Amino acid sequence: MSTEIKRKYPIGAEISSKGVHFRIFAADHAKAVLILENKNSEPTYHKMVKEKGGYFSLFVPALKEGSLYRFRLGNKENWLPDPASRFQPHGPNGPSLTVNPHFKWTDKDWKGLSMPGQIIYEMHIGTFTEEGTYAGAKKQLKRLADLGITVIEIMPLNDFPGHFGWGYDGVNLFAPTHLYGSPSDLKDFINEAHKLGIGVILDIVYNHFGPEFNTIGEFTKRYLNESHTTEWGSAINFDDDSISEFFLTNARYWIEEYHFDGLRVDATPWFFCDKGEHFLSKLTKVARKSAKKKSIIIVGEDETQNNTLLKPHSQKGYGFDALWNDDFHHAAVVKLKGKREAYYTDYKGTPNEFISCCKYGFLYQGQYYSWQKKGRGSPSLFFPPESMIVFLENHDQVANSGHGLRLHHNTNYGVYKALTALLILGPNTPMLFQGQEFGSEKPFYYFADHSEDLNEKVFEGRKKFLSQFPQLENEGLNIILKPSDPKNFLACKLNFNEANQELYSLHKDLIHLRKNDPVLRKTSKKYEASILGENSFLLRYFDEAEGDRMLIVNLGVEEILNPAPNPLLAPPEGCKWKIIWSSESPVYGGDGTAPLNIPQWKLIGFSSQLLKAVKPSKKKLAKH
Template identity: 45%
Template sequence: MRSVIRRRAIGAEVRDEGVHFRIWAPVHERVAVVIDGRDFSLDREDDGYFSALVRDARAGSRYGFRLGDHIFPDPASRFQPDGPHGLSQIIDASTYRWGDAQWRGVALKGAIVYELHVGTFTREGTYAAAAHHLGELAELGVNLIELMPLNEFPGEFGWGYDGVDLWAPYHCYGTPDDLRRFIDDAHAHGIGVIHDVVYNHFGPDGFYLTQFAPQFTTKRNATEWGDAIDFESPHVRRFFTENAAYWIDEFHFDGLRLDATQSIHDWSTPHIIREITEHARAAGPDRTILVAAENEPQDARLIREYGVDAMWNDDWHHAANVAATGRVEAYYVDYRGTPQEFVSMAKLGFLYQGQYYKWQRKRRGTVSHDIAPERLFCFLQNHDQVANTARGERLWHPALTALLLLQPQTPMLFQGQEFAARTPFLYFADHKPELAALVAKGRAEFMQQFPSIDIDALTLPHARSTFEASKLDRHHRDEDALRIHRELIALRREHPFSAQRNDWLHGCVLGEQSFALRWLTGGDDDRLLILHLGDPVRIDPMDDPLLAPPDGFTSWKVRWQYEDVAIVLQPSRET
């Protein structure tokens, strides 16, 4: 058989002479592609692959693969216009004309990250509608958007973490070219875009991949969602490494966020996460590609050994939540929200670096004090933590906002946080009735860990009203909050904050709810940040040496201030 040069190992790729199809179906002897009602047999290759060039196929045609008496959508479909249960559509990625030839990506140091859910970011819930607000985000100072999962999932709304077609952008948000246009527009505004990908499980509805290759999943090391993905197979590994490269190559994403990496089980060398990061970077050699990871145990091997650029710092959020709300329950029980916790994290990274953690009855975290601070993402809000409240409530706390945006670690905002959005962000997932009932039951059981939450008052995940209630309302913006975010992000661009160096940084506790951070540069760019998590208190006596102005200066003057709870001071020679 004549060798065919393909852009990616599997899926439908448009060529001058037709469309080339390739799929991995090792348990089958025969596979045919069905295009507009006509069957075309595929040739069997080694290792269970099937392929063929179909000259009668064209971009826009609908197709599926016949396995015995059944027709299934392509597991590597580039678009599912009728959802995961419908036929796939042939997409020609080469027809989009990119305008970002000069774009070189976003450096991790200096990044202001913004987590965004396309379906609720605007009333329309589309890429095109979201693009209209890129100018506002650029004006705010955001330079890196993290899009919640876009892979095809069932139903008309959802978070996206139950995806089943990892190569197909979710059809309700727009076409693949609409997504390309959004990213192109973001680049024109100086904003990078990374994609939150789910490589730890597949969703339960519309998942047809194992009809082609049961080898994709294993009951060994099952995850909280069911069977694990079997990364021992080189073909399974290739499916995911190629998928990572695909998003970077064909959509010009600037990187990936890897969801729940503690549930990506692999004992190979190199680890699958390292291979994913390497393939992602190789797909965008002319620009900076960033890979961030969520990891509940906070295992720093992701950075040290697996090539990941940054990790989410859940410790910071949990301490902040306790400081702001006073609620010490569920996974917050090992946090006190005290000034010392924030001083320690600003200097050393994770709060838990191997200490015993009562909630899980085991040690938590790994050493992080040697990790550059920009490699840890800190946040007051994210999709999970806002939804894990009684009514999807958001945290708005000026002092903690100042800390988030000025400390050396990389700050991440959640959509609407910048204007203290009043709209909640709830857990929603549109499933068939039987599955919807099971999901609602599972959600209620999960939320029982929070004694302060009335389980009977929780909204139903499958109710459309739950989804609609989560859409941002820009008609009720807190302009004071928006001003504070703009001013603090602008201040972060100044020295010494822009250097993001924690070797300059020192801190001291000033009271039960008060503390200071000092950037000791030894010159007029020395800065002192004083924060009061509760009611401001008079600092008397001023007995900590960090409160003294640098040598050659006689006092401090205000560089920025929000009421009396957050104050940035700079050296002065005025008496």
Template identity: 35%
Template sequence: MTHGFWGTVQGDGECTFRLWAPQASRVELVLNGQPRPMDRQEGGVWTLKTMAEPGDSYLFRIGGQDMPDPAGHLQAGDVHGPSVVTAPDRFDWRADWQGRPWDEAVIYELHVGCFTEEGTFNAAAKRMSYLADLGFTAVELMPVGQFPGQRGWGYDGVLPFAPHPAYGTPDDLKMLVDAAHQAGLMVILDLVMNHFGPDGAWLHHSSPDFFNPDRQTPWGASIDFSQDAVRDFWVSCAQHWLVEYRMDGLRLDAVHQISGPGADGFMADLATSVHALSPRRHLITEDERNIPDLREKMGYDATWNDDFHHAVHVALTGESDSYYANFAVDPIGDLALALSRGHIEEGQPRASEERRGKPSGHLSPTTFVNSTQTHDQVGNRAHGDRLLTLADPQAVAVMHALLLVSPYIPMVFMGEERGETNPFQFFADFSGDLGAAVRKGRAAEFAGIAALGDAVPDPLSTKTFQRSKLGWREDGPAQSWLDLTRRALAFRKRHVVPLLKSGLLSSDVTRPEPQLLHAEWRFEGGRLALSLALGQPDPAPLQDPNLHFGRPDAPYSLTVKALA
């Protein structure tokens, strides 16, 4: 893979080192401790072709300051130290993998450090057959690009081409992907292209033109996508993970912050380059704008649908603070909209004055990724509470079943399939003034919420990280949840996926009583119907259903039926 502006390109014992530093007057390559001047080329890219071997360490020196390669594939240590020359892919891939169609996706979101006690790629690899046996068809890895320290969510990454060393080596990550493919699972990587973390983003030193000084994101300086070198950096990064690591797709974090001149063109170019790969790769976005454009005009496969989550969460917990306020007026009515159209907020008047979204109900159900829990919605709570600790367990179980059998793409947050109650809390490993600021900021964020009780967990404490690991219980409740997940996903595979493949014709969601919803989707290949009780027994559940969750006379129940 060739980079126009960035990275190390190998061939026949020679390496071409590249760095885009348009404002620099001199750049040196420090290879194994020996500085060598680099040559300035057109467009502000500095290059040097020299003999180098895999395992050699290198830095770039600009203005007397040594820095790692922003597009380096491996670090010798932390984010401030030398980068390492790596060999072309020599991993012994075992899976003859040809990918999977997107309409078969059932996603399992996981954080590598918390998914297992060991918190490594190797340990996660051993759990792939477990997920496949339950009926999952894809895993989504929270960001694995290197970030400062040992532990963190990954969204403060600063070296997006390099796997985080606390999780293992590049070959360990390839082993995880290979194990997933052998089990029949796609692997989707969460990639952050909208900002860099606050510690170790050396691009500010080498390439200040990478950023737009006139605009800030909530997490730091915005990125200037009008620059050819910037677009090349991110397209190359995407290709790196998809080709070198054989990932099946990318989830792009907060694309609403990829904005300004050049942003739309970049998103189109990225989709074109990714979809040209064989087997076909998938692109999922997080986009709070609720607009159909990327899916409709550029071929992006799907977007996270937080509207569905918010309606479910408010219906079960009654919470109405912050962004839940818009969904607290009539959460069950909102859920009906989500089941019928995908998004709830489509530009119509809502409780808040600000209107959000555009009509998206014409899109395929497979363009919406629904969830009842995610790392964001759990971890951004003060104490990282999971839904099962906040609401009636039977109600949560019924909503879990609804998520898995409805004709939208379901995503489960790790542990949800087995009724996990351990929290998932915000944690990081910053030090010095930055660490103190993060600790202070996290406490201040929730200082005004009287119901918190205990103090907000210290995000820098290893105990916070340890509390966030899955418990892997094997008791009766865990087995009941696993049985529910297995039954629902078996139904989905047998009935829902074939209907999705045939094409949706129409949807009809009614509300016969305040806490009852009846839904029917008509496809070319048949119909899918469900009856959902959300706080009162259903007097008219579906007759002869294929599947039911909860007793018909219980306040929370779901019956589902598929007809050819």
């Protein structure tokens, strides 16, 4: 490796006071040329120095930030962007830009994140605001802080083809997409979030590259492992140390240079490792080491519900902090919509399912799962409740409705509010999807902008995927909109002026309770849950010092518990129950709340209430 400057990362363009040092991994080639694209003159060509192990490097004296460059490999004539480009100002197919990573951070006192007590907000920068930029999103951070959000989970930012997309088809993993602003704009967004007490984690996609403008394979074929196949084609070759280093460096880069507070790893079942330590185990170690003294969180999306991710390294696990829990969502949707189809087939939306999520995490921990015609999951009974991220909406599930409609549409409003209370006041880690907090009327569709031929293939693939839902298939799938139509992307942009004040107040009040109630705010709570009736259940938190709390949830019509042989309904000795919150408050569009247990327990239909154990005042005791 050249010693002109001390490098921070093994690949990419790094700036010093004396110039710029370039380094690439191009193991399939005998030579490489750096092309500097000058604005006012012809490009210049610079032969790179071949190193051991398939690397090429070159130091260019006096070169500054803001210089455009590409590479030419072997005897080929095509010009290629840097696989570790820090910015692609003209998109994935254009030249790379040398970037000075310096930024005036003001978050030196920010300690980072740990899972207990977090409230997550999933965000897509391109549709979160009308501007669709980091700067536009920054303007709304104060609003999220006022709501009580503690973590923003940003959908992938790596540069991708076209003018819009979800980001999961990225090809420049080190370059935050030019569509949303500059690298400094992204840092400014994160810095402001930290100032307001909000952490930011990044959704990363390491199991495949996008299908268009993906030139990394031209540097070396070693990036792919042809012996394994994913939903998107050949798998990434994580058994190759140089390839693993590329992705591990990327994780370091986001945490060190952008001060991200953690990562959300997409589709973890599609990481294949046939030898040595699994890549995901390496990833969590490298990410935490990169954060130094700052605490970060690593979240996984694992459809197979594999407990290896949550186990610590000492138990041969991968050391993740939390996983998305689809089971909670699926049970809730069945209860709200009444349809058990496609991947909702194995759920009923019963009280048992909801209290099992609260107590045990995943519902499927190895049992037979008829939709997949095999067992699903692995034992997860004893992981801490905060390691399960629960949600009523996320980007996938809203879009997978076919119509792109939010969950509060075409469902029982009372049940929706009651399940929102369980989501936020339950022991698991709640996550909201952008706009959910104010009942956004904006849809969220699947959108992606590719070449004409690929756009048609993506559209056909989308229709094939959604054909698993009978009501969509019976409509001839005609309601499914083209992902490539710009109008559908623009339709998803949030409008904060349309806020449903009832739902906004509901979410804000519940979050305030979770964060400020002396019992609910504790990161370690003793709790129990129990079924009360066909559609009702309770969740009770025990606290001798502050008084117990009990959440009553009734997802059906009014119920009278007579008899009521359930000891969890009884208040602590010398206490009585007092309602301190109800989803039936007129503030949330309800009819008001009558006492629940005078003399018998009478559960209001389609509602939830939070009760506090209180001791009768001395004045009242004297009257008796």
